[in-house]
Amino acid sequence: MALLSARDIHKKYDDTEVLKGIDLDIEQSEVVALIGASGSGKTTFLRCINLLEEYHQGRIELEGESIGYTASGRRRKLGERQISAQRAKIGMVFQSFNLFPHMTAEANVMLGLTKVRGMSNAEAADRARHWLDRVGLADRRRHYPYQLSGGQQQRVAIARAVAMEPRLMLFDEVTSALDPELVAEVLAVMQDLARSGMTMVVVSHEMLFVRDVATRVVFMDGGLVAQSGTPDEVLHNPQTERLRSFLGRFHGIFGPV
Amino acid sequence: MDPDCSTFFCQAWTARWSLLEGLMVTISSSIMTIVIGTVLGFVVGLILTYGMLPLRLLARLYVDVMRGIPVLVLILFTYYGLAILKIGVKPYWAGVIALSLFCVSHVAENVRGAVQSIPQGQHEAGMAIGMRFFQRLRWIILPQAVRRALPPWVNTALEIVKGTTLLSVIGVVELLLASQQAIARNYMILQFYMAATIVYIIINFSIAQAAAALERRYAYLRY
Amino acid sequence: MIAYNFNWAVIWRNWDAFLGALALGLGLAVVSLVIGTIIGLFLAYARLSPSPWISRPAWAYVEFIRNTPLLLLIFFVYFGLPEIGIYNLDKIQSFILTLSGYAAAYMCEVFRAGLASMPRAYGEAAKAIGLRPWQRQRHVVLPVMFRITLPAVSNNLISLFKDTSLAAAIAVPELTFTARQINANTYRVIECWLTASALYLVTAYAIAIALRQVEKRYAVVR
Ligand SMILES: Nc1ncnc2c1ncn2[C@@H]1O[C@H](COP(=O)(O)OP(=O)(O)O)[C@@H](O)[C@H]1O
Ligand SMILES: [Mg+2]
Numbered sequence: 001m002a003l004l005s006a007r008d009i010h011k012k013y014d015d016t017e018v019l020k021g022i023d024l025d026i027e028q029s030e031v032v033a034l035i036g037a038s039g040s041g042k043t044t045f046l047r048c049i050n051l052l053e054e055y056h057q058g059r060i061e062l063e064g065e066s067i068g069y070t071a072s073g074r075r076r077k078l079g080e081r082q083i084s085a086q087r088a089k090i091g092m093v094f095q096s097f098n099l100f101p102h103m104t105a106e107a108n109v110m111l112g113l114t115k116v117r118g119m120s121n122a123e124a125a126d127r128a129r130h131w132l133d134r135v136g137l138a139d140r141r142r143h144y145p146y147q148l149s150g151g152q153q154q155r156v157a158i159a160r161a162v163a164m165e166p167r168l169m170l171f172d173e174v175t176s177a178l179d180p181e182l183v184a185e186v187l188a189v190m191q192d193l194a195r196s197g198m199t200m201v202v203v204s205h206e207m208l209f210v211r212d213v214a215t216r217v218v219f220m221d222g223g224l225v226a227q228s229g230t231p232d233e234v235l236h237n238p239q240t241e242r243l244r245s246f247l248g249r250f251h252g253i254f255g256p257v
Numbered sequence: 258m259d260p261d262c263s264t265f266f267c268q269a270w271t272a273r274w275s276l277l278e279g280l281m282v283t284i285s286s287s288i289m290t291i292v293i294g295t296v297l298g299f300v301v302g303l304i305l306t307y308g309m310l311p312l313r314l315l316a317r318l319y320v321d322v323m324r325g326i327p328v329l330v331l332i333l334f335t336y337y338g339l340a341i342l343k344i345g346v347k348p349y350w351a352g353v354i355a356l357s358l359f360c361v362s363h364v365a366e367n368v369r370g371a372v373q374s375i376p377q378g379q380h381e382a383g384m385a386i387g388m389r390f391f392q393r394l395r396w397i398i399l400p401q402a403v404r405r406a407l408p409p410w411v412n413t414a415l416e417i418v419k420g421t422t423l424l425s426v427i428g429v430v431e432l433l434l435a436s437q438q439a440i441a442r443n444y445m446i447l448q449f450y451m452a453a454t455i456v457y458i459i460i461n462f463s464i465a466q467a468a469a470a471l472e473r474r475y476a477y478l479r480y
Numbered sequence: 481m482i483a484y485n486f487n488w489a490v491i492w493r494n495w496d497a498f499l500g501a502l503a504l505g506l507g508l509a510v511v512s513l514v515i516g517t518i519i520g521l522f523l524a525y526a527r528l529s530p531s532p533w534i535s536r537p538a539w540a541y542v543e544f545i546r547n548t549p550l551l552l553l554i555f556f557v558y559f560g561l562p563e564i565g566i567y568n569l570d571k572i573q574s575f576i577l578t579l580s581g582y583a584a585a586y587m588c589e590v591f592r593a594g595l596a597s598m599p600r601a602y603g604e605a606a607k608a609i610g611l612r613p614w615q616r617q618r619h620v621v622l623p624v625m626f627r628i629t630l631p632a633v634s635n636n637l638i639s640l641f642k643d644t645s646l647a648a649a650i651a652v653p654e655l656t657f658t659a660r661q662i663n664a665n666t667y668r669v670i671e672c673w674l675t676a677s678a679l680y681l682v683t684a685y686a687i688a689i690a691l692r693q694v695e696k697r698y699a700v701v702r
Contacts, residue, residue, distance in 0.1 A: 050384075050385060051384075052381055052384060052385070080389055080390060081389065084384075084387045084388065084389045085387060086387075087384055087385060087386075087387045088386065088387025089387075090385075091385065091386075092385040094378060094381070094382065094385075096378055098376075098378040098379060098381065098382035099382070100379065100382065100397055100401075101401065102400050102401050102404070111386070111388075111396060111397075112386030112387060112388065115388060115392050115396060116386060116387040116388055116392075157382075160382075160386065161385065161386065164386055164387065322681060325642075325680060325681035325684040325685060326642075326677045326680050326681055327642040327643070327645035327646075327656065327680055328642075329645040329646060329648065329656055330645055330656055330659075330673065330676055330677055330680060331677075333656065333659075333660060333663075333673065334673035334674075334676075334677060337663060337669045337673065338669055338670060338673060340669075341484070341667070341669040341670065342484065415547070418549075419547075419548070419549035419550070420549075421549075422549040422551040422552055423551060423646075425551070426648075426649060433549065433551065433552055433555075437555070440559075446559050446560055446563050447556075447560050447563050447564070450552065450555060450556045450559070450560060451556075453552060454544075454548050454552060454556070457547060457548055457549055457552065458543075458544065458547045458548060461547040462547065
């Protein structure tokens with residue numbers, strides 16, 4: 001059974017349908033790269049998985065458990081308690097970091113551990129230290145977000161998410177807001193996570209990273225999955241003109257991926 | 258007037274206890290009002306932001322009405338109104354109630370503005386690690402909002418301190434009325450009004466200084 | 481709940497008195513705003529002056545006014561002026577003097593912020609077309625600054641209007657004073673103060689809505 005399975009997800013903003021029936025299965029330890037032009041619905045899809053957006057049709061299951069809505073009978077949104085518990089199993093990292101500015105790096109990581117996981121402070125501090133170490137910020141534990149560079153902030157955000165030991169991690173263009181010289185350090189952390197067996201869905205325009213790290217690439221177009229396959233298949237054998245022209249934009253910059 | 262006591266300082270010394278008492282009334286009514294107004298204003302502010310629709314509209318109506326009526330009218334209304342309804346409260350309390358009604362509306366609006374100025378991403382980051390609404394409010398939103406609400410809150414507090422002078426109109430002997438009573442005895446109009454002015458300026462500057470010190474401590478609150 | 485029988489006849493009988501008093505308050509606010517705006521403008525330039533001999537006194541004046549209760553200022557001027565030999569101000573003039581001086585301090589802060597936020601380019605462009613410094617202020621800087629600060633000016637007018645209630649303390653027959661008198665004569669406490677409150681409220685919002693229209697008309701496109 002797939003770790004995550006999304007079936008026929010439809011999402012409307014007012015009257016415009018931005019997701020038009022997404023089907024996607026993600027297996028344990030897969031690293032799925034979501035690529036596609038801006039506005040194709042990548043962010044919206046990730047937000048639906050994490051229940052940050054409601055969707056009016058379709059079903060998402062995590063390890064066989066229906067996420068966000070009742071599994072059978074009339075389609076109803078689950079209660080806040082259940083939804084929160086489900087969100088805790090799915091980590092998400094945002095383009096704009098969204099660190100808590102009134103807390104140190106360590107406190108940012110500890111908050112969910114103590115308030116959601118119910119850990120003691122000592123336990124949580126231990127785990128925070130472990131993960132900040134892992135993302136290379138052992139010496140920045142006591143720093144506030146404004147004292148950190150963008151790359152460091154994003155690494156804290158990743159530590160904050162993975163410290164919760166989620167079953168699945170969602171990354172939404174996490175390097176897009178960074179200065180070019182800070183991108184590599186964040187990608188390195190993500191690569192390290194991928195190697196350790198974390199299941200990940202990554203929206204990214206870093207095609208070299210996608211080619212080297214993803215186990216599967218999914219091309220989204222107009223709110224639908226247009227092509228899906230290994231990096232080799234998708235990046236080197238685009239089946240549609242749209243994908244060809246999308247990929248073409250990256251050639252000039254990096255050479256053919 | 259006693260010819261042996263014709264200087265301002267001698268007269269002020271003679272009136273020292275009543276002046277001091279007036280000052281205490283000014284300070285205590287200010288503190289009372291600010292405490293009541295802040296606590297209730299905080300709640301009303303949260304209702305303005307997150308309350309269910311009918312409750313929110315009610316809070317909005319309250320705030321907008323209070324902000325459109327002069328404080329002096331609120332004070333007189335409360336004072337005479339409570340009296341005619343045979344609710345026996347001292348003028349001091351009628352005044353504190355009226356000032357609090359005013360204070361609540363201002364604090365509520367400040368709190369709403371501060372809470373709504375926290376980026377949506379903060380809520381979402383809390384959601385993403387599985388925090389529930391009240392947990393997010395308690396640990397993420399309010400700690401930041403409180404710091405943002407501090408500067409307007411200080412302005413409100415200064416307004417309240419100045420507003421306590423209006424209690425003199427319903428016979429509460431606070432600093433202004435105590436000064437006027439002294440003036441009635443010695444006709445040292447300029448001196449006593451000047452002295453009272455200086456006291457108010459000292460109180461207000463102290464509050465402003467304390468707030469500025471607090472704000473400096475919150476330098477880390479940037480995005 | 482305590483029984484209270486409403487009797488609105490008293491209010492209708494005194495309706496003209498209410499409206500007249502309201503008009504007086506509104507007039508006091510407008511006059512004070514106009515005078516306060518003129519003085520406030522000079523104060524704002526003074527505060528921005530590079531010379532401390534000019535900027536410091538302006539700063540001191542503004543801080544003095546903003547930290548002193550208005551009621552104290554009203555008494556200070558009303559009872560204090562005769563002490564220094566100025567006898568010929570009646571209570572309305574004395575109140576206007578106080579409220580204007582009070583408004584000037586607040587308007588100074590508004591204009592100071594407005595001048596500070598003026599895009600530099602305006603001044604530079606004016607210089608480029610050869611306007612003299614005074615002409616630059618008169619024809620370029622001030623018109624733009626007034627438009628930028630219009631919302632803050634409206635807020636100040638509403639505040640000043642509400643502040644005219646304090647004139648009651650020196651027996652200026654504006655709305656609060658009138659309401660209090662009718663209250664004392666008739667004992668229709670709730671009707672009386674409800675009416676006064678409603679009149680203040682409606683007028684304050686009417687001013688707000690009217691000035692919003694003006695703001696829209698003169699909005700600065702930036
Ligand atoms: N809050 C919103 N309200 C209305 N439309 C939205 C909203 N968010 C996104 N959209 C629209 O949904 C579409 C998909 O957006 P998004 O998921 O952000 O795409 P991507 O992440 O692939 O760039 C876009 O056309 C966008 O304009
Ligand atoms: Mg996006």
